[in-house]
Amino acid sequence: MAHRHDTDHGSHMSALEARVRALETVLTEKGYIDPAALDVIIDTYETKIGPRNGAKVVAKAWLDPSYRDALQENATEAIASLGFTGRQGEHMVALENGDGVHNMVVCTLCSCYPWPVLGLPPVWYKSAPYRARAVQDPRGVLADFGIALPEETDIRVWDSTAEIRYLVIPERPDGTEGWSEEQLAALVTRDSMIGTGLALAPEAAGA
Amino acid sequence: MSQRDAERVFAAPWEAKVFALQQSLLDAGVFSATEWAERLGAEIAKDDCRDDAEGTAYFRYWLKALECLIAEKGVASADNLTGLSADWLAAAARTPHGKPIELTLK
Structure with a gap:
C-alpha cells in the first residue's frame, strides 16, 4: 500500500x-x-416507474367503457396491455369508487403496494400509524388527508398481500366532459389511487 | 400530479442499494415474494415501537430482513456479513477523504 x-x-x-x-x-x-x-x-x-403509470390506467378507464370492463375482468392483463408489468404487479385488482362506495388500500403486514402502476410507496403508507388506523378508523385517516365523505358512503378497506395488489379507480370529477386522456390523467393523484384522496377537481389541474 | 407525489423514492443511496439487492435476489429465485413479505413483516412487527410516523426505519427493516433471509438460505452467514462490514469500515478509515473506498477480498 x-x-x-x-x-x-x-x-x-x-x-x-x-x-x-x-x-x-x-x-x-x-x-x-x-x-x-x-x-x-x-x-x-x-x-421511470411512478404514479403517472396508474394515472394513465385510470384516465383510460374513465374514457373507454370496454377498457373499464377489461380492468374489472382481469386487471393484471388490462394494466399489462398498457405496458405496465413487473414485480409486485403480478396479481392486480382494480377497485372502482362510486355508487356510494369508497375503497381504500393498506398493507397491515408490511408495505405491499402495486409498484408497476404507483412506483414505490410513500413514507406514510409504510408507517405504523397508517397500517394500524386504516383498518380501525378509515374515516379518521381520510379526515387527516382532508377528505370528508358523506355519512352513508360505504368505506371498504382492502389489505394488500404478497399475492394481491389493489389499484383504486377514483370517481371521475364533474366538469371534465370532452377532456382528453392526457388532461384527465393530470387529475389523478397517487393518493386517489390508494384511496386516501380523490381525483382533483378540474379547477385544480391548472389547465 | 400534486406536490406530494414528487417526494423522493429513496432517502439515501444505501436505501436504493438495499432495494436493488432485494430485487436481484428475488429475480434469482433465492427467496419468493411471499417469503420476503413474511420476513419483512416479522422484522417490522419486532421493532414496531421504533417505527416512527416518518417511516425512516423502513429500509433498516429491509436490510435486516435481507440479512436474515440470506443467512437462512445458506448464501452467507451472519458472521461472514459482520466480518465483511468490519472490513469495509476499516477500508473507509484508511482511505483518504475524497478517494473511492475499495475493499480487496483476501
Missing part, C-alpha cells in the same frame, strides 16, 4: 452503509448479483 499522507482523516462510512456494502460484496462474489444491473434497477424506480 502507498504511504499514507493523511494520517488523521479517513473517509466516513456509517455502520449501515458498511452492512449494505458487505451484502453487495458477498453476493457479487458468489455470483448472485451483477453490480451493473443494480444501477439499472435503481434508475428504473427513481425515474
Whole structure:
C-alpha cells in the first residue's frame, strides 16, 4: 500500500452503509448479483416507474367503457396491455369508487403496494400509524388527508398481500366532459389511487 | 400530479442499494415474494415501537430482513456479513477523504 499522507482523516462510512456494502460484496462474489444491473434497477424506480403509470390506467378507464370492463375482468392483463408489468404487479385488482362506495388500500403486514402502476410507496403508507388506523378508523385517516365523505358512503378497506395488489379507480370529477386522456390523467393523484384522496377537481389541474 | 407525489423514492443511496439487492435476489429465485413479505413483516412487527410516523426505519427493516433471509438460505452467514462490514469500515478509515473506498477480498 502507498504511504499514507493523511494520517488523521479517513473517509466516513456509517455502520449501515458498511452492512449494505458487505451484502453487495458477498453476493457479487458468489455470483448472485451483477453490480451493473443494480444501477439499472435503481434508475428504473427513481425515474421511470411512478404514479403517472396508474394515472394513465385510470384516465383510460374513465374514457373507454370496454377498457373499464377489461380492468374489472382481469386487471393484471388490462394494466399489462398498457405496458405496465413487473414485480409486485403480478396479481392486480382494480377497485372502482362510486355508487356510494369508497375503497381504500393498506398493507397491515408490511408495505405491499402495486409498484408497476404507483412506483414505490410513500413514507406514510409504510408507517405504523397508517397500517394500524386504516383498518380501525378509515374515516379518521381520510379526515387527516382532508377528505370528508358523506355519512352513508360505504368505506371498504382492502389489505394488500404478497399475492394481491389493489389499484383504486377514483370517481371521475364533474366538469371534465370532452377532456382528453392526457388532461384527465393530470387529475389523478397517487393518493386517489390508494384511496386516501380523490381525483382533483378540474379547477385544480391548472389547465 | 400534486406536490406530494414528487417526494423522493429513496432517502439515501444505501436505501436504493438495499432495494436493488432485494430485487436481484428475488429475480434469482433465492427467496419468493411471499417469503420476503413474511420476513419483512416479522422484522417490522419486532421493532414496531421504533417505527416512527416518518417511516425512516423502513429500509433498516429491509436490510435486516435481507440479512436474515440470506443467512437462512445458506448464501452467507451472519458472521461472514459482520466480518465483511468490519472490513469495509476499516477500508473507509484508511482511505483518504475524497478517494473511492475499495475493499480487496483476501
